[in-house]
Amino acid sequence: MSAQTAATATPAAHSEQPLLEVRDFQVELITDAGIVRAVDAVSFSIHRGETVTIIGESGSGKSTTAMGILRLLPEDLAVLSGTVLIDGVDVTADPKAIDKVRGRTLALIPQDPMTALSPVHSIGNQLSEAIRIAGAASKDPGAVRARAIRLLEQVHIPTPDAQLKKYPHQLSGGMLQRVLIAIALASEPQLLVADEPTSALDVTVQAGILDLLLELQEQRGIGILMITHDLGVARLISDRIHVMKDGAFVESGEVQQIVDNPATEYTRKLLAAVPVLGAWDETPADGTALTTTGASHD
Amino acid sequence: MTKYILKRLGQGLLTVFLTVSTVFILVRLAPGDPAVAYAGPLATTEELAKVREQFGLDLPLIQQYWIFLQQLFTGDLGTSYSFQAPAIQVVLERMPYTLTLATASILLTAVVAIPLGVWMSRRPDTKKEFGVNVLTIAGQSMPDFWTGIMLLTFFAVLIPIFPASGFATWSALVLPTVTIAILQIALISRMVRREMTTNFAAPYLTVARSRGVRNSLLTWRYAMGNSAIPVFTALGTRFAAMLNGVVVVEVVFAWPGVGSLIVRALETRDYPLIVATVLITALLAVGVQLIIDLAYPLLDPRIRLGKAATA
Numbered sequence: 237m238s239a240q241t242a243a244t245a246t247p248a249a250h251s252e253q254p255l256l257e258v259r260d261f262q263v264e265l266i267t268d269a270g271i272v273r274a275v276d277a278v279s280f281s282i283h284r285g286e287t288v289t290i291i292g293e294s295g296s297g298k299s300t301t302a303m304g305i306l307r308l309l310p311e312d313l314a315v316l317s318g319t320v321l322i323d324g325v326d327v328t329a330d331p332k333a334i335d336k337v338r339g340r341t342l343a344l345i346p347q348d349p350m351t352a353l354s355p356v357h358s359i360g361n362q363l364s365e366a367i368r369i370a371g372a373a374s375k376d377p378g379a380v381r382a383r384a385i386r387l388l389e390q391v392h393i394p395t396p397d398a399q400l401k402k403y404p405h406q407l408s409g410g411m412l413q414r415v416l417i418a419i420a421l422a423s424e425p426q427l428l429v430a431d432e433p434t435s436a437l438d439v440t441v442q443a444g445i446l447d448l449l450l451e452l453q454e455q456r457g458i459g460i461l462m463i464t465h466d467l468g469v470a471r472l473i474s475d476r477i478h479v480m481k482d483g484a485f486v487e488s489g490e491v492q493q494i495v496d497n498p499a500t501e502y503t504r505k506l507l508a509a510v511p512v513l514g515a516w517d518e519t520p521a522d523g524t525a526l527t528t529t530g531a532s533h534d
Numbered sequence: 535m536t537k538y539i540l541k542r543l544g545q546g547l548l549t550v551f552l553t554v555s556t557v558f559i560l561v562r563l564a565p566g567d568p569a570v571a572y573a574g575p576l577a578t579t580e581e582l583a584k585v586r587e588q589f590g591l592d593l594p595l596i597q598q599y600w601i602f603l604q605q606l607f608t609g610d611l612g613t614s615y616s617f618q619a620p621a622i623q624v625v626l627e628r629m630p631y632t633l634t635l636a637t638a639s640i641l642l643t644a645v646v647a648i649p650l651g652v653w654m655s656r657r658p659d660t661k662k663e664f665g666v667n668v669l670t671i672a673g674q675s676m677p678d679f680w681t682g683i684m685l686l687t688f689f690a691v692l693i694p695i696f697p698a699s700g701f702a703t704w705s706a707l708v709l710p711t712v713t714i715a716i717l718q719i720a721l722i723s724r725m726v727r728r729e730m731t732t733n734f735a736a737p738y739l740t741v742a743r744s745r746g747v748r749n750s751l752l753t754w755r756y757a758m759g760n761s762a763i764p765v766f767t768a769l770g771t772r773f774a775a776m777l778n779g780v781v782v783v784e785v786v787f788a789w790p791g792v793g794s795l796i797v798r799a800l801e802t803r804d805y806p807l808i809v810a811t812v813l814i815t816a817l818l819a820v821g822v823q824l825i826i827d828l829a830y831p832l833l834d835p836r837i838r839l840g841k842a843a844t845a
Contacts (some may be wrong), residue, residue, distance in 0.1 A: 306744055338744060339747070344741060346740075355834075358835070457696065
């Protein structure tokens with residue numbers, strides 16, 4: 237309970253209210269096997285310009301946390317409790333309240349860009365729709381188109397006007413993720429929830445997407461909630477990290493603190509699981525030695 | 535594209551040719567004698583022989599087939615025994631009635647089944663949806679001759695608001711159309727429900743929801759836009775099947791279409807008429823199927839634009 241008080245006390249030190257404030261958030265999923273508590277009383281907050289990462293292995297509840305905050309879990313299968321304030325709007329108390337922040341304050345960068353756009357609608361079509369929902373530009377088709385091109389330029393997509401009439405299957409995963417980021421930016425969001433935004437992409441493309449997110453954060457001061465299982469990603473972009481296991485945070489803190497002095501065995505295992513390129517070792521039995529070396533290099 | 539159309543057209547014509555040839559031979563192998571049906575049971579052997587000679591049925595099967603092939607090329611399938619008119623012409627005169635009935639039925643099916651399926655998909659596993667589901671299963675289980683007779687009994691006999699048979703007024707279209715549509719609505723609405731449920735669970739729908747897209751747009755633009763192909767295919771295939779004559783319903787309602795015509799042609803062993811009916815309906819069915827195939831690219835950009843190289 238004291239940790240709880242500390243968590244709520246920290247934002248008070250900031251002059252502004254946090255973009256995202258999560259208190260005692262709990263998600264219970266109704267499954268055939270009974271009720272499963274997928275997220276168990278987690279609390280954290282994100283301020284403008286901050287990146288907070290929830291890291292954990294598959295099934296730890298990190299994506300469920302993000303989807304629960306966005307209220308994207310099936311209403312009849314997921315029971316939410318606790319408090320989630322998005323830019324001051326309590327989205328847990330009133331199910332309708334989420335409509336006020338979706339497509340405005342809040343945007344989602346999804347896990348797999350290849351399946352995140354409707355395959356039968358063009359890029360321009362889906363981007364224009366997001367622009368119209370945001371209501372920022374005028375409804376004039378020319379203005380919407382101009383804004384769509386500008387958004388694609390901002391996410392560094394080459395020849396943006398040629399991309400507008402393309403369909404998702406004609407673009408690569410990396411390009412699609414850029415399009416999805418452009419769609420997310422259409423509403424000038426203050427908070428981005430990125431649910432493993434690079435895990436479905438080639439390693440060479442991952443870095444480009446992360447660079448883009450950091451660049452946008454720098455330009456616009458948006459807050460990012462990053463969900464990942466990849467410690468490399470977490471280290472690169474996070475201000476704070478929450479390590480999640482079995483639906484609860486087992487450890488929270490600044491990036492350097494978590495990496496240098498992991499407090500729990502679970503975090504140490506996560507750190508040790510990062511593969512590191514080293515000298516090629518001919519003896520296969522030395523696999524453990526390789527990871528140990530990797531961890532000490534970190 | 536032109537090459538594709540020509541290829542499909544060639545395939546279609548081959549299908550029609552094989553179908554017609556099979557029917558030509560099968561009706562002649564089946565029991566029953568057109569001469570007896572034509573001349574009556576009291577006809578003498580000489581009279582029957584004369585009729586057979588007149589119809590060319592005294593020739594060997596292979597020779598009859600050769601004559602048939604020549605006729606097929608000129609588009610003249612001979613004279614119907616019972617109508618004493620060119621068989622093709624008899625069929626073509628009946629075709630508009632079947633076309634009208636099939637078009638009305640498929641429109642009614644689409645207009646009811648699509649919203650019904652969407653309605654069901656929006657409230658899956660609720661009591662209301664269960665109730666409608668029971669109704670659709672009932673609709674699917676009722677044989678159409680029984681549905682037709684029940685509708686006739688209620689709405690043409692007990693409460694005489696619709697004519698019982700024929701096609702003298704447009705109101706006569708109502709009962710046969712409803713009879714056909716009940717089964718089709720049951721099938722199509724459940725299919726729409728299944729497709730929509732799948733698409734409601736698709737990642738792109740969740741992502742669209744996350745950016746504040748309204749529920750009505752999520753339903754009609756996203757889920758329906760992605761369900762369109764299978765639903766359109768199902769409707770088109772059912773329409774093509776109806777053009778082959780909705781035999782039972784046409785007979786129950788004495789509808790003057792090709793369905794009731796083929797029954798009569800079979801009863802009288804009217805070989806030219808049977809073959810002509812099969813030829814015309816097979817051509818129409820192949821034509822409709824081709825139109826469905828050609829419409830795919832319009833509905834799905836993945837087919838229209840092909841798979842681009844992804845990196």
